[in-house]
Amino acid sequence: MKLSWIDVRSIGSAKDAIVEEAIHARIDGILASDPAAFAPLPPTVKKILFPQGEKLPEDFGAADIVIVEPAKHGEPAELALRHPEVEFGRYVEIVDAESLEEACRSGRSEKWSVLNFRDPTKIPLEIVIAAAAKAEGSLITIAHDVEEAEIIYGVLELGSDGVLMAPAAVGDATGLKRAGEGGVPDLELVELEITATAHVGMGDRACVDTAAYFGKDEGILVGSSSKGMILCVSETHPLPYMPTRPFRVNAGAIHSYTLGQNERTNYLSELKAGSKVTAVDIHGKTRLVVVGRVKIESRPLISIDAVGPDGRTANLILQDDWHVRVLGPGGVVLNSTELKPGDKVLGYLPVADRHVGYPINEFCLET
Structure with missing residues (x-):
């Protein structure tokens, strides 16, 4: 500080x-x-x-x-x-x-x-x-x-x-x-257990390209609900058929939330050049990174459901492709299309509801 x-x-x-x-x-x-x-x-x-x-x-x-x-x-x-x-x-x-x-x-x-x-x-x-x-x-x-x-x-x-x-x-x-104050506070990540996956058809997904290098154990938190997010890894790890893009996170469907600055959430669809998002590593350490570009394209999508130790749930809708990945305990990189019930991923389960992205103490049901 x-x-x-x-x-x-x-x-x-x-x-x-x-x-x-x-x-x-x-x-x-x-x-x-x-x-x-x-x-x-x-x-x-x-x-x-x-x-x-x-x-x-x-x-x-x-x-x-x-x-x-x-x-x-x-x-x-x-x-x-x-x-x-x-x-x-x-x-x-x-x-x-x-x-x-x-x-x-x-x-x-x-x-x-x-x-x-x-x-x-x-x-x-x-x-x-x-x-x-x-x-x-x-x-x-x-x-x-x-x-x-x-x-x-x-x-x-x-x-x-x-x-x-x-x-x-x-x-x-x-x-x-x-x-x-230096951006955003560190977060307490939890292990989430996969409960179901489903191929849900075509939709628009966003790749978030930043003006920063991500670490190998770092990505951004993304979820269909502001109270349940999964840690999506950046493309820093080698993949067949394509070069690494250490500035990119293939983040999810455009309706999804991610964490921005000032403890506010943003829809992936509203991010643009100059926006700031919160990069998070597997230990919950955070930093703000600047968005350089957002690529939105129509792709097949996969839905992933997970549950936390206390019964709270999270959902993430990603591009339905093997090379789109999330992070698990210890920084293990998991291909989204190979996830199955019982697998563990890292996530974040905030308590506060949201109004225009800001945390607020009110009733809000997201399903």
Whole structure:
């Protein structure tokens, strides 16, 4: 999980509402230029002081962290000796090679480095992240909006340790916090026992092609019901007559559900380039992957019914072909057309019903 800080220095009339939202969303830190701004804040949020002007205030108030510009305020290490009650960090604006090198030095030596990149390219941030990869301090990068924050959190896969953003409106603080949470929680998969299979005739199925390599024990969860899904393996395993496609999951009939982001389900039919789906491995570890393309074609279909240890059921309708496969316990790859009653597959049996894809506590019967 990444750090999320909001900057309230330039927020106008909506400041009180945005701060209240930020506290409710469990934003990690609030940055202000006046120590008085920290008085109403609860102890659950870090208070970051970034003074404006040439001199530091005599009293830091309730500040936990003080960010300084060394040319104006002095070196963080020297200030820390004089004020051991707070932590100090360095602000660096990266505009050229010299300031980029300063940012790299700060990342390697300072406890906190607040980085402001003038140009939209993320190559300088990649360089700083690489330079500070073994350091113990934290890089906090300034973002203009939530969309940019999502990119910053993922740069070089490691991403910046945190993002500082000035919210433009109510909702932005929640969006920033969600972006820093790193996608979706891991899942508890269960062993499902096949109870029946049936050839059901022609229908439209979807292949989900992603902009990511799947692992050999990884795929996406798919099911006819949002409360019962089976783990469909990607085409990372060799097959006769055709090359591997490690980015693809032959996922199932177009009516089927799969897991997207923010704990929401999506129909396979509504996925498109740029959508995000949840990749899941046999241990329930998850990550969000970007959809690059969805191929929908008419094919013969097979229906697979399965039951969990507690009696809850799942159904999956797949292309009726030997090379379309699912994952079983231990990562064994199972050809769908060879499944028979008594075989075991891996699945997911969420409890919540769904409304427009979101989990909700209401009565809903899917058959």
